[in-house]
Amino acid sequence: MTAAYKYVVVGGGMAADAALRGIRGQDPNGTVLMVSQEIFPPYDRPPLSKGLWKQGGRVENVWRSLDYNQLRVDLRLGVRAERIDAAAHELWLAGGVRVPYERLLLATGGAPRELAGHPRGVTYFRTVEDYFRLRRAMLGGHEAVVVGGGFIGAEMAAALTLAGKHVHLVLPEAGVLSRLLPPSLSAAITEDYAQRGVTVHAGHQVTHVEARGDDSWRVVTDAGAALDASGVVAGLGIVPRVDLMTALGVDCPDGIVVDRLGATAVEAVYAAGDVANFPSPALGRRMRMEHEDHANRHGECVGANMAGQEQAYDYLPFFYSDLFDLGFEAVGRLDSQLATVEDWVEPQKRGVVFYLEDQHVVGVLAVDLWDRMDRARALIVDGEPVGDGSRLRGRLTG
Ligand SMILES: Cc1cc2nc3c(=O)[nH]c(=O)nc-3n(C[C@H](O)[C@H](O)[C@H](O)COP(=O)(O)OP(=O)(O)OC[C@H]3O[C@@H](n4cnc5c(N)ncnc54)[C@H](O)[C@@H]3O)c2cc1C
Numbered sequence: 001m002t003a004a005y006k007y008v009v010v011g012g013g014m015a016a017d018a019a020l021r022g023i024r025g026q027d028p029n030g031t032v033l034m035v036s037q038e039i040f041p042p043y044d045r046p047p048l049s050k051g052l053w054k055q056g057g058r059v060e061n062v063w064r065s066l067d068y069n070q071l072r073v074d075l076r077l078g079v080r081a082e083r084i085d086a087a088a089h090e091l092w093l094a095g096g097v098r099v100p101y102e103r104l105l106l107a108t109g110g111a112p113r114e115l116a117g118h119p120r121g122v123t124y125f126r127t128v129e130d131y132f133r134l135r136r137a138m139l140g141g142h143e144a145v146v147v148g149g150g151f152i153g154a155e156m157a158a159a160l161t162l163a164g165k166h167v168h169l170v171l172p173e174a175g176v177l178s179r180l181l182p183p184s185l186s187a188a189i190t191e192d193y194a195q196r197g198v199t200v201h202a203g204h205q206v207t208h209v210e211a212r213g214d215d216s217w218r219v220v221t222d223a224g225a226a227l228d229a230s231g232v233v234a235g236l237g238i239v240p241r242v243d244l245m246t247a248l249g250v251d252c253p254d255g256i257v258v259d260r261l262g263a264t265a266v267e268a269v270y271a272a273g274d275v276a277n278f279p280s281p282a283l284g285r286r287m288r289m290e291h292e293d294h295a296n297r298h299g300e301c302v303g304a305n306m307a308g309q310e311q312a313y314d315y316l317p318f319f320y321s322d323l324f325d326l327g328f329e330a331v332g333r334l335d336s337q338l339a340t341v342e343d344w345v346e347p348q349k350r351g352v353v354f355y356l357e358d359q360h361v362v363g364v365l366a367v368d369l370w371d372r373m374d375r376a377r378a379l380i381v382d383g384e385p386v387g388d389g390s391r392l393r394g395r396l397t398g
C-alpha cells in the first residue's frame with residue numbers, strides 16, 4: 001500500500017494535467033497523486049500531427065508547463081490503474097499496489113480503434129511514443145500509407161507530405177473530413193491534397209497489411225491496390241477508456257457519464273476530458289468531446305470541483321485543425337448530415353459554415369478567419385431561431 005492521498009488523478013494527458021491546476025487553485029496543500037500508464041509526463045498531443053513535422057518543429061516544446069515538484073504532486077509514470085474499490089475508496093495499481101483516496105479523477109481518454117485483424121506494422125497515432133516510432137520508420141523511407149479521413153488521418157497526410165514524403169491516403173469516405181464538412185469543402189480539400197502530391201484512395205478500405213522484410217509493409221486495399229511503405233499510420237478514432245467504471249457495474253454507453261460538476265454515479269469519483277460524457281447546456285444534449293480546449297477547460301473545472309468548488313461546466317469548447325496551409329477553428333457540432341449555410345469570402349478557402357438544426361445554429365466552422373469563436377459561440381448559446389439561415393450571411397465574415 002502507498003500513503004493515502006486526498007486526490008488521485010488517473011491519466012497523464014491534458015485533462016489530467018489541467019485538473020492538477022484546478023485542484024491546486026482551490027487546495028494548495030492536499031496531497032495529490034497522478035498515475036499514468038505512459039512513461040512520459042503530460043504533453044500536448046496536437047503538435048504530434050502538425051508542428052513537429054515542420055521545419056524547426058522541436059519535441060522539447062510539447063511538454064506541459066506545470067512544475068510537478070513545485071506543485072507537490074507525486075507522479076507514478078508507466079503504471080496502469082487496474083481497479084477501483086469504491087466502497088473502500090481505494091485504487092489498485094498494476095503490481096498489486098493499493099492507493100487510498102478521498103477523491104478520484106478518471107481522465108483516461110480513449111484507446112485508438114484498430115484495423116480489423118490487428119495487423120502488425122501499423123502505428124495508431126496517439127502518443128509521443130507513436131510519434132517517435134513513426135519518425136524512426138520514416139527515417140530512410142519515402143513512402144507512407146495513412147489510413148482514415150478524419151482529423152488524425154488528414155493532418156498526418158499533410159504533415160508527412162510537408163516533411164517530403166509521398167503519402168497514400170486511404171479513406172472509406174468520399175473525401176477528407178467528409179463526415180464533418182459540407183461536400184463542397186471536403187471535395188475542395190481532397191482535390192488540394194491530390195494537387196500537393198497525396199495519392200488519395202477515397203471510398204476504399206484496407207483489407208490487410210503484409211510485412212515485407214524488417215522495415216517495409218505492403219498495404220492492400222479493397223480495390224486491389226498494393227501500397228508499399230516504410231510507415232503505416234492509422235487514425236480511426238478512439239474508444240473511450242471506461243473499463244475502471246464498467247468493472248463497478250456502471251453503464252458507460254458513450255464514455256463515463258458525469259454531471260455538470262464532473263461527478264460520476266460513483267461517490268467521490270469524477271471524470272474529465274475525452275472520456276467524459278457531459279451535459280452541454282449550450283447544445284441541450286449530452287456529448288463527448290475529443291479536443292484540446294475541452295480537455296484543458298473541463299479538466300481544470302472538474303479538478304477545482306473535486307477540491308470543493310461547485311462550478312458547473314457550461315463552457316462550449318472550440319477546436320481547430322491545420323491541413324497544409326488551410327487552418328480552421330470551430331465550435332459546437334460539425335456534422336455533414338446537418339443542414340449548412342456556407343458564407344464564403346473566397347470559395348472553399350476563406351469563410352464560414354453554419355450548421356443548423358431545427359432552424360437554430362448548433363455549430364460554426366471558420367475557415368482561415370480568426371478570432372470568430374466568441375461571436376460564433378454566442379450565436380449558438382443565444383439560441384435565436386434563424387429560419388433558413390440566409391440572414392446569417394455576413395455575420396462572421398466581416
Ligand atoms: C495526434 C493528435 C493530434 C490532435 N490534434 C488536435 C487539434 O489539433 N485540436 C484539438 O482540439 N484536439 C486535438 N487532438 C485531441 C486532443 O489532443 C485530445 O482531445 C486530448 O488529448 C484529450 O486529453 P485527455 O487527457 O482527455 O485524454 P488523453 O490525452 O487520451 O489522455 C489519457 C491518459 O490516460 C492514460 N490512461 C488511460 N487509462 C489509464 C489507466 N488505467 N491507468 C493509467 N493511465 C491511464 C493514458 O495513457 C493517457 O496518458 C489531437 C489528438 C491527437 C492524438
